[in-house]
Amino acid sequence: MKKKVGILGGGFGLYGYLPAFANLQFEIFTLSKYENFINKRPDLAKYIDKVNFLNDEKELINKVDYINIARNPESQYQFLIHNKHYSFKHLYIEKPLAHQTIAYKKCIENFETENTSFSVFYSLTYMDWYNNIIEEIQQEIDKKYTIVWKIKQKSSSWKQDISRGGGMLKFYGIHFIRMFIDANLTLKNITMSNDKLEINLESENSNFLTIFIESCNKNLFSIHKNKEVQINSSNPFLKEIIPELPDPRIKILEKYIQSDSSTALELEKNILIWLDLLEQNINLS
Numbered sequence: 584m585k586k587k588v589g590i591l592g593g594g595f596g597l598y599g600y601l602p603a604f605a606n607l608q609f610e611i612f613t614l615s616k617y618e619n620f621i622n623k624r625p626d627l628a629k630y631i632d633k634v635n636f637l638n639d640e641k642e643l644i645n646k647v648d649y650i651n652i653a654r655n656p657e658s659q660y661q662f663l664i665h666n667k668h669y670s671f672k673h674l675y676i677e678k679p680l681a682h683q684t685i686a687y688k689k690c691i692e693n694f695e696t697e698n699t700s701f702s703v704f705y706s707l708t709y710m711d712w713y714n715n716i717i718e719e720i721q722q723e724i725d726k727k728y729t730i731v732w733k734i735k736q737k738s739s740s741w742k743q744d745i746s747r748g749g750g751m752l753k754f755y756g757i758h759f760i761r762m763f764i765d766a767n768l769t770l771k772n773i774t775m776s777n778d779k780l781e782i783n784l785e786s787e788n789s790n791f792l793t794i795f796i797e798s799c800n801k802n803l804f805s806i807h808k809n810k811e812v813q814i815n816s817s818n819p820f821l822k823e824i825i826p827e828l829p830d831p832r833i834k835i836l837e838k839y840i841q842s843d844s845s846t847a848l849e850l851e852k853n854i855l856i857w858l859d860l861l862e863q864n865i866n867l868s
Contacts (some may be wrong), residue, residue, distance in 0.1 A: 596653030603836035656748025682748030751780035
């Protein structure tokens, strides 16, 4: 019998998660309001016969064993709180867990109390360069790593709204927090404005890592080791993301969906500790 998954959220839920779940032979349920979007996208229309469309979210929740939430952090939090007693086999959710620190803590507490099976998609952790940096920081001495990520943003998106779980740290910087944890890094300083974020860290063996993220008019991603360019691309996934063509993150999502989630709760506790640390030490520019 196929696993039944409900996808809640448009956007990445449809052009990212939907193909990934379909490729893994899940039976897919989503809301009828997304049917037109799926039909109009050449990369998604081929999956239309594999999708069950329902008008009512409660009906969807009652029909599935697995839930994927691909909504903004505030909406994700509302779903998790209102449905905390549902016994889903697994929740596939997005980062950050919630829009505010108190709400984030509440989600973690509920997951622990309800013994919820869940996982959070940290997409960059599946990239070779990400894991190579962690390994090198742990093994080498006196090296300087710099990651530069310049992002072309839409001006009216929630992704820039700190109160809704957006902003340079919670929407973009959060991608790297697991790297800080796994490489056992120490925070030196953090500077942030509405359109820039710089985090400087140090390892026990005197390696240094700088994360520089900036809102820009062009997408750019580069990695430097000392002064040598290691990677130069338009984004961290090293493949251009073109609307209406298959998203390069689909294969990464397939790996994530099949991954072990046994440490998810402990990871989120550590992510929250780091978010608190970073927010408390921000120098505004």
